[in-house]
Amino acid sequence: MHDLLAEAKVCHLGVVVGEGDDAHPVVLPTVCAADPDGPDEGGTLYLHGSVAARSLVAALDRTICVTVTLLDGIVAARSAFHHSMNYRSAVVIGRPRVVTEEIERARALDLIVDQVVPGRAATLRPHTRKELAATVVLALALHEASVKIRAGGPGDEPADVEAGTWGGHIPLRLVADAAIPAPECGDAPVPDDIRTLVQRLGRA
Amino acid sequence: MHDLLAEAKVCHLGVVVGEGDDAHPVVLPTVCAADPDGPDEGGTLYLHGSVAARSLVAALDRTICVTVTLLDGIVAARSAFHHSMNYRSAVVIGRPRVVTEEIERARALDLIVDQVVPGRAATLRPHTRKELAATVVLALALHEASVKIRAGGPGDEPADVEAGTWGGHIPLRLVADAAIPAPECGDAPVPDDIRTLVQRLGRA
Numbered sequence: 001m002h003d004l005l006a007e008a009k010v011c012h013l014g015v016v017v018g019e020g021d022d023a024h025p026v027v028l029p030t031v032c033a034a035d036p037d038g039p040d041e042g043g044t045l046y047l048h049g050s051v052a053a054r055s056l057v058a059a060l061d062r063t064i065c066v067t068v069t070l071l072d073g074i075v076a077a078r079s080a081f082h083h084s085m086n087y088r089s090a091v092v093i094g095r096p097r098v099v100t101e102e103i104e105r106a107r108a109l110d111l112i113v114d115q116v117v118p119g120r121a122a123t124l125r126p127h128t129r130k131e132l133a134a135t136v137v138l139a140l141a142l143h144e145a146s147v148k149i150r151a152g153g154p155g156d157e158p159a160d161v162e163a164g165t166w167g168g169h170i171p172l173r174l175v176a177d178a179a180i181p182a183p184e185c186g187d188a189p190v191p192d193d194i195r196t197l198v199q200r201l202g203r204a
Numbered sequence: 205m206h207d208l209l210a211e212a213k214v215c216h217l218g219v220v221v222g223e224g225d226d227a228h229p230v231v232l233p234t235v236c237a238a239d240p241d242g243p244d245e246g247g248t249l250y251l252h253g254s255v256a257a258r259s260l261v262a263a264l265d266r267t268i269c270v271t272v273t274l275l276d277g278i279v280a281a282r283s284a285f286h287h288s289m290n291y292r293s294a295v296v297i298g299r300p301r302v303v304t305e306e307i308e309r310a311r312a313l314d315l316i317v318d319q320v321v322p323g324r325a326a327t328l329r330p331h332t333r334k335e336l337a338a339t340v341v342l343a344l345a346l347h348e349a350s351v352k353i354r355a356g357g358p359g360d361e362p363a364d365v366e367a368g369t370w371g372g373h374i375p376l377r378l379v380a381d382a383a384i385p386a387p388e389c390g391d392a393p394v395p396d397d398i399r400t401l402v403q404r405l406g407r408a
Contacts, residue, residue, distance in 0.1 A: 014229035063228035
């Protein structure tokens with residue numbers, strides 16, 4: 001599970017908004033970061049967002065669900081019924097803790113930056129007081145996560161295999177293209193963390 | 205929105221399971237397919253699943269949320285605070301209709317196969333009665349979908365730009381590698397639909 005969480009660039013946060021008959025789920029993409037050595041049972045999953053974000057406010061006193069999905073391929077079976085996707089997913093359900101302690105908050109925000117660009121947090125200036133005040137950090141215990149993995153080719157009916165229909169699977173993966181510097185960067189060299197990331201997620 | 209939905213290979217379905225104080229969201233990856241000309245207001249989004257799937261059963265009499273996210277890049281800003289992702293997402297919230305009419309059910313299941321491998325449904329044998337009986341098809345009206353898009357480089361504080369920190373963005377995209385035929389296929393040629401898909405999602 002920690003390998004899967006370490007690889008993901010986005011997760012989907014599900015919260016329930018509204019009360020009674022109006023209660024319904026809202027699912028939004030966001031970035032999360034796992035700390036296997038975090039203070040919660042099984043390790044800690046950190047989420048963050050603006051104090052003004054409706055989905056984060058809805059998460060504060062309720063059970064939430066965070067789902068991480070890595071898409072690994074398309075399973076082209078011999079029948080529509082057995083078509084599928086290859087993927088690795090983790091589903092974490094729990095009541096989040098609001099992180100208030102300043103050292104843990106700063107560490108969580110650094111982990112979230114490093115989740116997206118490993119090594120980048122250490123190259124940036126410290127968070128300002130204003131930035132920290134505008135940000136909610138939530139922590140979720142990882143002890144109840146459930147992981148699902150599907151890999152490999154189709155599981156077809158013998159009759160469909162005998163009929164000679166083609167079946168197989170198509171690997172999919174997320175790749176990075178060359179970094180595009182902001183216009184003000186001019187000819188400044190692309191930093192090592194960014195170059196390493198592009199190389200690791202490169203096309204090769 | 206329809207371009208975005210046409211491009212997505214997976215979506216995330218959010219449902220509320222449980223009642224009262226036990227009610228909580230569950231978010232699972234699945235495949236959906238949009239029919240811009242479907243019978244619902246704004247077009248129809250189709251979902252399917254096993255009649256035994258807990259998430260589908262939970263969706264039957266309740267409002268659900270389907271979120272489609274296409275990840276387009278990493279925004280490496282000059283501060284942790286302004287780090288972000290480039291993405292296109294659609295969030296569809298509504299009470300689903302169970303599709304019972306046989307022609308619409310078969311069409312929806314074909315659209316779902318074609319969502320993953322365009323053109324494939326027409327090359328496969330018809331659905332069997334047993335397969336259809338094992339499958340729930342849900343339809344969601346698309347008239348209340350909300351679309352969000354973030355693109356381009358970072359939006360940094362002027363002081364961070366002046367400080368000379370590097371900022372920019374890294375494009376990300378999903379690519380396909382060559383199809384892997386099931387062992388029984390031997391040297392049978394890879395069908396056109398699969399070859400076209402791999403080419404379109406290729407590394408180039």
